[in-house]
Amino acid sequence: MDIWLIINLVAGIISVGAAIAVFNWVKKQDPGTERAKKVAKWIKDGAESYLKKLYGALGMLAGGMAVILLIVFGIKEGFLYGLWMALAFVLGAACSAVAGYMGMMIAVEANVRSATASEKGLNPAFNVAFKAGSVMGLAMVGLAILGMTIVYLIWRSPQIVLGFSFGASTLALLAKAGGGIYTKTADIAADLVGKVEVGIPEDDPRNPAVVADNVGDNVGDVAGMGADIFDSYVASTVAAMLLGATLSLTTDEVTKYTVLPLILCMLGSFASLIGLQFVQVKEGGKPGTSLNNGTVYTCIIFGVMVVAAMLLGGFDLAAMWATLAGLITGVIIGFTSDFFTGDDRPPVVETAKVSGSGAAINIITGFSYGLISIAPTVIGIVVAMLIAYFVGEASSVITGVYGVGLAAVGMLAISGMIVSSDAYGPIVDNARGIAEMAGMSEEVVRVADIMDAAGNTAKAITKGFAISAAALTVLALFAAYASEMAIEGINITLSLRDPMVIAGMFLGAMTPPLFSALTMLSVTHNAFDMIEEIRRQFREEPGILKGTVEPDYVKCVSLASQDALKALILPAFLAVLLPLIVGFLMGPESLGAFLGGAIVTGILFALLMANAGGTWDNAKKYIESGNFGGKGSEAHKAGVVGDTVGDPFKDTAGPSLNTLITVMSLVSSLFAPVIAAFHIFG
Amino acid sequence: MDKHLYLSMIPEALIVSMLSPEDFGAYYAVGTEKKSRGQAIFCEVDPNFRHDELPIEEGFRRCVPHENGDPKRSIYITIYRVLERVPLEAIRTLYLVTQDGRVLGLPPSDTLPQDTGGLHLYQEICPIHPLIVSTLGPQEFYDLIVKTPASLLTVPAICFAEMRLGELADNPEYGSVGDLPYPNLDHLRECLADLRTKTVHTKMVDRISPATFPYRTLKSGVFLGNGQKLLFFPLPSQEELRARHYRWWRSANM
Numbered sequence: 048m049d050i051w052l053i054i055n056l057v058a059g060i061i062s063v064g065a066a067i068a069v070f071n072w073v074k075k076q077d078p079g080t081e082r083a084k085k086v087a088k089w090i091k092d093g094a095e096s097y098l099k100k101l102y103g104a105l106g107m108l109a110g111g112m113a114v115i116l117l118i119v120f121g122i123k124e125g126f127l128y129g130l131w132m133a134l135a136f137v138l139g140a141a142c143s144a145v146a147g148y149m150g151m152m153i154a155v156e157a158n159v160r161s162a163t164a165s166e167k168g169l170n171p172a173f174n175v176a177f178k179a180g181s182v183m184g185l186a187m188v189g190l191a192i193l194g195m196t197i198v199y200l201i202w203r204s205p206q207i208v209l210g211f212s213f214g215a216s217t218l219a220l221l222a223k224a225g226g227g228i229y230t231k232t233a234d235i236a237a238d239l240v241g242k243v244e245v246g247i248p249e250d251d252p253r254n255p256a257v258v259a260d261n262v263g264d265n266v267g268d269v270a271g272m273g274a275d276i277f278d279s280y281v282a283s284t285v286a287a288m289l290l291g292a293t294l295s296l297t298t299d300e301v302t303k304y305t306v307l308p309l310i311l312c313m314l315g316s317f318a319s320l321i322g323l324q325f326v327q328v329k330e331g332g333k334p335g336t337s338l339n340n341g342t343v344y345t346c347i348i349f350g351v352m353v354v355a356a357m358l359l360g361g362f363d364l365a366a367m368w369a370t371l372a373g374l375i376t377g378v379i380i381g382f383t384s385d386f387f388t389g390d391d392r393p394p395v396v397e398t399a400k401v402s403g404s405g406a407a408i409n410i411i412t413g414f415s416y417g418l419i420s421i422a423p424t425v426i427g428i429v430v431a432m433l434i435a436y437f438v439g440e441a442s443s444v445i446t447g448v449y450g451v452g453l454a455a456v457g458m459l460a461i462s463g464m465i466v467s468s469d470a471y472g473p474i475v476d477n478a479r480g481i482a483e484m485a486g487m488s489e490e491v492v493r494v495a496d497i498m499d500a501a502g503n504t505a506k507a508i509t510k511g512f513a514i515s516a517a518a519l520t521v522l523a524l525f526a527a528y529a530s531e532m533a534i535e536g537i538n539i540t541l542s543l544r545d546p547m548v549i550a551g552m553f554l555g556a557m558t559p560p561l562f563s564a565l566t567m568l569s570v571t572h573n574a575f576d577m578i579e580e581i582r583r584q585f586r587e588e589p590g591i592l593k594g595t596v597e598p599d600y601v602k603c604v605s606l607a608s609q610d611a612l613k614a615l616i617l618p619a620f621l622a623v624l625l626p627l628i629v630g631f632l633m634g635p636e637s638l639g640a641f642l643g644g645a646i647v648t649g650i651l652f653a654l655l656m657a658n659a660g661g662t663w664d665n666a667k668k669y670i671e672s673g674n675f676g677g678k679g680s681e682a683h684k685a686g687v688v689g690d691t692v693g694d695p696f697k698d699t700a701g702p703s704l705n706t707l708i709t710v711m712s713l714v715s716s717l718f719a720p721v722i723a724a725f726h727i728f729g
Numbered sequence: 730m731d732k733h734l735y736l737s738m739i740p741e742a743l744i745v746s747m748l749s750p751e752d753f754g755a756y757y758a759v760g761t762e763k764k765s766r767g768q769a770i771f772c773e774v775d776p777n778f779r780h781d782e783l784p785i786e787e788g789f790r791r792c793v794p795h796e797n798g799d800p801k802r803s804i805y806i807t808i809y810r811v812l813e814r815v816p817l818e819a820i821r822t823l824y825l826v827t828q829d830g831r832v833l834g835l836p837p838s839d840t841l842p843q844d845t846g847g848l849h850l851y852q853e854i855c856p857i858h859p860l861i862v863s864t865l866g867p868q869e870f871y872d873l874i875v876k877t878p879a880s881l882l883t884v885p886a887i888c889f890a891e892m893r894l895g896e897l898a899d900n901p902e903y904g905s906v907g908d909l910p911y912p913n914l915d916h917l918r919e920c921l922a923d924l925r926t927k928t929v930h931t932k933m934v935d936r937i938s939p940a941t942f943p944y945r946t947l948k949s950g951v952f953l954g955n956g957q958k959l960l961f962f963p964l965p966s967q968e969e970l971r972a973r974h975y976r977w978w979r980s981a982n983m
Binding site: 245246247248251489592673676679680681 | 755760906907909910911912914943945971972979983
């Protein structure tokens, strides 16, 4: 098996190397006029300053958590084991931070270069933006593979890799939630004062919050999203490795199936690297089609690689079918989620149409479609899970739950391509903003508009993909938790006649809505502060609105940063401490039920929020494109209200829920041996 | 510093200012000390124009720079029955100002737009501002209101704009609304349908329609007439606006 692990290391190095090479290529592109460079620098400085503060705070948190792990596992399993666990945790957090940082730095370098390249046409502009997005995808996959493989090679223990995953997830949760709070605070405040009160257009340089808004796109949609998928990617792999380690096989066979998830990651990274080459757009072509083609080609290449590797490597065919079930279902779910949020799809058109009757009807309709959108994805998750489970159960080699774990890995193995498409969105969004602020030509803005529309579609597809993959991941993590407890001699049965189980389930079910509320309330509180600041600037310096005086962009950027970090404290403690409190206080069965409840409501809320938010957003855009009265109509006013309500749904609370349930599952699995030994009730 | 004479349509007023039309438009829309905002439509008037009933000379005399050297932004000469007293020969360019102060100048055209048939929607801007639907083209509509009124209702001078009706111009009952942002569209459809079934040339849609409106709804441009002459200030095509007046176009399309 070591040869596979060596190939894995090589794959990780190739991915990171390719990311660095593309990073350098993007940086060599023309950054444009002095004004464009100045605007880009504002955004870069704002993003760097936020990340510095965020990572500083996270560094202290990671350090504290590492000490706790060292003490807890040092006492339970011995000092050396505790030390390794703490080191793995720190390494996981560091890898996640580096992936997010690299992605964000290239995004802030690429947006101005993509805007400048737009002067030459769609092809060069798309090329810069997508290649920059691929830096994030390649770096994330490469660092994850390198980190997991190195940790496994050194300690040969999936439990230690679990520590690595916990580190990555803890950082991801805070990066995602913090970025989500930041980006929506700036976005809502900039829109409410700029557009509604003062009447200036989007991305207008006279708006004091315009730079904070663009910084938010980077820290929320690039750094946060990258850390989020990094977390799911690692967690799904670790869950499958843990389940592989519990198979009743010979030692060699167990090692083989423990390493298999890592092999799948390696194949996925190669498939993504090849698939990325297919993403090209000609002048007059459609960027959205190119992005989708890239995803489809990557899936096909990965599918062929999986079949070849399973046959050549002598793996049980059930493992192959389980992996393919995850991959195919992931793609189908991704594309069906586009149905609920696509620009001209019935749910969006219907929501736009009823907007003429007011904001209330718009909100009810969008919310209802968000609720309906849960059904196909959940059915897809259930189908993938059942196929993977029964294929596994039918095998004499692997188990059903291991099959579920492989299905999750199958979905996420092509994350390199998925993240590349996703990161492209905020880059072109910012390119448009820079073009506007730097006073670039109308042709530049037109090209940026075309690229931006494709980014929105790609985002809808990858969001569906990410949520469904997270769902399978946490199911596998739940199974991993049960098997960790089984190792400690505790059989998790989850009888609904047991009041402790019911209590745990309710507490778990309560957590995602509570977490969502905390993050969304943070957005409204912080937006309130920033609105006051923007109003103050307009009031005290009339020259801003006339365009003769430059606003104080830095003030809004630092306000958004400090408020976002403050707002993270409570949700972070909720995610990490609540499972431990339930576990130590109410026992392993209650904690199992707690996870079950959290997984169910977490997935439902994540789907509802992502898709309802997307429906409202695109309904507004559909009206703006000249339907049902267009801009300035009553329908448009209602559409703007719906979109504003949906903003924190789809960009703050919704995407953070994946990570929340992953973190809670990881905390539970990691501390399972300790909770098994020390708990008060149950 | 040069002094300019401006005829504002919203509200109707004659103003002297030291600001150029672009600066005056921005100032008029967003103010100076106050955080105000609002569309404006005004014309630049020949500074040599004088009228016995208007204290223009006094306005010019009072229009002096501030103590710190800043130009005087506005001296209101009069705010009542101005349009009817300004001969159209003295009118130069008409300016459309967006709510955030972007200014677009429209020079007058020698020709009126061709009537493409169908029904018409007119937003009167000055001196009164009802919203009217009509079977008449702009020239006939102006004649009916100012020159040869068929009823007791008439005005000595008028500023109005023809607004887009899209498919409703030919098919009031079932035509697609498309990007027409007008409120109470069912009522508008009924008014348009009445023009087909009743023997009237005009019908009032809204007695107190706001004089400000989304500029993107302008069909051809703005008309200004005072009984002797009808001036037409054509709006450039959407393509030209995007290409040559992008900032204004973007602001007007919010």
